[in-house]
Amino acid sequence: MRVALFITCVNDTLFPGTGKAVVTLLRRLGVDVDFPEAQTCCGQMHLNTGYRDEGVRLARRFVDVFAGYDAVVVPSGSCGAMVREHYPRLAEEGGFAAAVAETVPKVYDLSEFLIDVLGVTDVGAHFPHKVTYHPTCHSLRGLHLGDRPARLLQEVKGLELVPLPAAEQCCGFGGTFAVKNPDISAAMCGDKVRNILDTGAEVLCAADNSCLMHIGGTLSRQKAGVRVMHLAEILASTEPEHGESR
Amino acid sequence: MTSTFLGMPGTVSMMGYSGKEGFPDNAAKAVRNSQLRFNLRKATGTIRERRASVVAELPDWQGLRQAGKAIKDHTLRDLDAYLVQLEEAVTEAGGHVHWARDAAEANRIVTGLVKATGETQVVKVKSMATQEIGLNEALHDAGITAYETDLAELIVQLGDDWPSHILVPAIHRNRSEIREIFVRHMAEWGRPAPETLTDDPAALAEAARLHLRERFLSTKVAISGANFMIAETGTLVVLESEGNGRMCLTLPETLISVVGIEKLLPTWRDLEVFLQLLPRSSTGERMNPYTSMWTGATEGQEFHLVLLDNGRTDVLADKVGRQALRCIRCSACLNVCPVYERAGGHAYGSVYPGPIGAILTPQLRGMGTELDRSLPFASSLCGACYEVCPVAIDIPTVLVELRARARHGVAERAGMAAAGWVFKRSGRLARAQRMGGRMRRLVPKRLPGPLGGWTDTRDVPAIPKESFRDWWTRTDGGNR
Numbered sequence: 001m002r003v004a005l006f007i008t009c010v011n012d013t014l015f016p017g018t019g020k021a022v023v024t025l026l027r028r029l030g031v032d033v034d035f036p037e038a039q040t041c042c043g044q045m046h047l048n049t050g051y052r053d054e055g056v057r058l059a060r061r062f063v064d065v066f067a068g069y070d071a072v073v074v075p076s077g078s079c080g081a082m083v084r085e086h087y088p089r090l091a092e093e094g095g096f097a098a099a100v101a102e103t104v105p106k107v108y109d110l111s112e113f114l115i116d117v118l119g120v121t122d123v124g125a126h127f128p129h130k131v132t133y134h135p136t137c138h139s140l141r142g143l144h145l146g147d148r149p150a151r152l153l154q155e156v157k158g159l160e161l162v163p164l165p166a167a168e169q170c171c172g173f174g175g176t177f178a179v180k181n182p183d184i185s186a187a188m189c190g191d192k193v194r195n196i197l198d199t200g201a202e203v204l205c206a207a208d209n210s211c212l213m214h215i216g217g218t219l220s221r222q223k224a225g226v227r228v229m230h231l232a233e234i235l236a237s238t239e240p241e242h243g244e245s246r
Numbered sequence: 247m248t249s250t251f252l253g254m255p256g257t258v259s260m261m262g263y264s265g266k267e268g269f270p271d272n273a274a275k276a277v278r279n280s281q282l283r284f285n286l287r288k289a290t291g292t293i294r295e296r297r298a299s300v301v302a303e304l305p306d307w308q309g310l311r312q313a314g315k316a317i318k319d320h321t322l323r324d325l326d327a328y329l330v331q332l333e334e335a336v337t338e339a340g341g342h343v344h345w346a347r348d349a350a351e352a353n354r355i356v357t358g359l360v361k362a363t364g365e366t367q368v369v370k371v372k373s374m375a376t377q378e379i380g381l382n383e384a385l386h387d388a389g390i391t392a393y394e395t396d397l398a399e400l401i402v403q404l405g406d407d408w409p410s411h412i413l414v415p416a417i418h419r420n421r422s423e424i425r426e427i428f429v430r431h432m433a434e435w436g437r438p439a440p441e442t443l444t445d446d447p448a449a450l451a452e453a454a455r456l457h458l459r460e461r462f463l464s465t466k467v468a469i470s471g472a473n474f475m476i477a478e479t480g481t482l483v484v485l486e487s488e489g490n491g492r493m494c495l496t497l498p499e500t501l502i503s504v505v506g507i508e509k510l511l512p513t514w515r516d517l518e519v520f521l522q523l524l525p526r527s528s529t530g531e532r533m534n535p536y537t538s539m540w541t542g543a544t545e546g547q548e549f550h551l552v553l554l555d556n557g558r559t560d561v562l563a564d565k566v567g568r569q570a571l572r573c574i575r576c577s578a579c580l581n582v583c584p585v586y587e588r589a590g591g592h593a594y595g596s597v598y599p600g601p602i603g604a605i606l607t608p609q610l611r612g613m614g615t616e617l618d619r620s621l622p623f624a625s626s627l628c629g630a631c632y633e634v635c636p637v638a639i640d641i642p643t644v645l646v647e648l649r650a651r652a653r654h655g656v657a658e659r660a661g662m663a664a665a666g667w668v669f670k671r672s673g674r675l676a677r678a679q680r681m682g683g684r685m686r687r688l689v690p691k692r693l694p695g696p697l698g699g700w701t702d703t704r705d706v707p708a709i710p711k712e713s714f715r716d717w718w719t720r721t722d723g724g725n726r
């Protein structure tokens with residue numbers, strides 16, 4: 001099986017630790033993962049901000065770069081949802097529907113790849129901390145990941161998973177929404193942070209670093225003492241712990 | 247790509263907004279009003295939970311939802327033919343049908359019809375379409391007083407206020423505010439509130455009942471909208487919870503209904519689907535309390551149907567945007583929307599607030615003002631609206647399409663073009679990342695310009711020394 005990692009531009013540039021964690025984790029499970037270096041960005045930021053043509057160009061680029069792989073693993077709910085939900089529509093117009101129909105069904109969120117393709121929930125991780133999980137909107141309502149991330153976390157040795165109240169509520173990131181509507185975005189994040197603190201968790205986990213950057217930036221500004229970690233980083237952690245913190 | 251906004255846009259009441267300030271500014275003011283936030287959170291939270299529980303008990307909800315979507319799509323595809331069928335059926339049953347291209351024409355028709363009766367007072371059933379066209383104001387200018395009879399609309403009218411929710415127009419008010427409004431203003435409009443009025447909900451309802459009852463018995467003309475129109479029979483359907491609508495629909499001698507052309511259903515049987523979808527989605531009830539249906543007019547009574555376009559045929563011509571015409575105004579999308587919950591309905595500057603407003607208003611009204619241009623951006627694209635919508639309107643996708651048609655600022659265009667250039671070649675991305683890595687210590691704690699919105703409440707992430715792709719190359723994928 002030829003497996004490619006689509007790191008996403010945000011992870012590539014700002015959160016390389018997540019990418020390294022995916023590589024470590026997949027190797028540990030016996031998967032040889034490839035990183036096609038021609039990849040850049042899925043086009044989500046452009047499309048969602050109203051720069052459709054650029055979004056279409058980047059979508060075409062994505063399907064070119066990842067053609068021929070048996071699976072493409074994406075450690076980001078919103079980029080995964082961009083590919084799966086929006087590419088078919090964009091491709092119809094851009095005239096690359098066949099390429100999209102070929103490649104898009106092979107694109108998996110990390111947790112889908114682990115559970116649905118590899119068939120594992122216990123990935124041999126060790127992380128002795130109290131963790132709460134925020135199911136980001138695109139993981140939840142875009143990719144329909146359901147309880148996959150929770151099932152993976154529950155199998156992690158030493159990890160105590162505590163439920164997050166009003167978990168399905170948006171954190172208020174929304175890409176450029178956070179900058180265009182800063183007051184509403186901050187109000188939404190304020191409520192999210194209050195719910196996180198109520199759990200008493202040491203670590204907030206999610207499957208999307210964009211939302212974690214937003215929530216984590218607020219937590220750190222408030223000196224709340226809760227750190228944020230991508231799901232991949234927790235799943236890559238083994239004894240002795242080497243989970244990267246941000 | 248589209249001709250939607252080149253056509254003649256409809257006129258949708260601005261509800262007192264100039265349109266010069268965008269949604270973000272309106273919302274910023276609202277979010278600082280803690281009383282408003284408390285009222286909204288409480289009210290939307292309650293309806294949200296009620297809806298979730300009655301939807302969860304139906305095993306075939308998704309099937310119903312798809313049926314609702316399919317019936318609406320089918321109707322919209324053949325709207326012209328069904329409208330003619332409706333006109334024939336209504337006329338056959340003794341009603342009169344009028345066609346209104348836009349708000350001005352609809353207002354002119356209704357005003358003329360009321361004047362022809364010689365009356366100067368009308369009672370109104372809660373209706374979005376008449377608010378959309380600003381009918382009350384038009385009637386007022388013609389010397390006719392329109393009395394709202396829906397409890398929440400009454401609160402809004404007495405308070406000289408604007409509605410902020412489709413279903414619960416006074417959702418921004420709590421009961422002590424309502425008591426205050428009744429005591430101060432009921433006398434100006436008719437029977438005054440009792441002097442001893444408390445803010446007990448039952449007492450408030452009783453005061454409203456006494457105030458309204460007089461009105462129903464003395465007024466000869468009523469104006470309504472409709473939730474559905476049935477093409478095969480010419481029947482109109484109104485769903486309401488109070489019974490006040492039924493009073494208006496049955497007592498007066500003349501009934502004038504102003505209805506958007508998209509409210510059509512082909513057959514009586516189609517109601518089966520919508521009478522399940524609507525109450526569960528809107529009030530969280532299994533069955534609607536008062537469902538009034540009428541076909542034409544009976545002896546001694548007169549019925550006029552004003553079919554309103556007001557921008558709808560332009561929306562219909564738009565491949566992606568037309569799904570907004572499936573909307574049955576249940577307001578479920580408002581109640582789940584985290585942006586609506588914090589910004590309130592007024593910030594949207596339209597009778598259609600919340601997620602549906604963010605896609606409907608710019609389509610009906612065009613994107614000529616700062617406010618209307620900003621509406622498609624009034625969403626974090628969290629998708630909660632799409633998930634609950636009983637006719638499966640993919641609101642996030644329509645928002646994204648509308649964003650592509652909005653005019654963007656110079657700085658943003660430059661930034662996006664630069665990002666696009668960088669993403670075109672992976673080598674450019676690698677060089678940009680290295681440059682960022684070298685300047686990582688220079689990133690200020692507070693970002694300048696529009697990006698300051700980020701650092702007002704959030705720290706910026708530290709830029710790593712080495713990007714993932716450089717790490718991959720340097721270590722041969724972690725093997726070295």
Ligand code: SF4
Nearest residue numbers: 573574576577579635
């Ligand atoms: S868009 Fe859907 S959820 Fe919102 S009011 Fe219309 S029918 Fe209801």
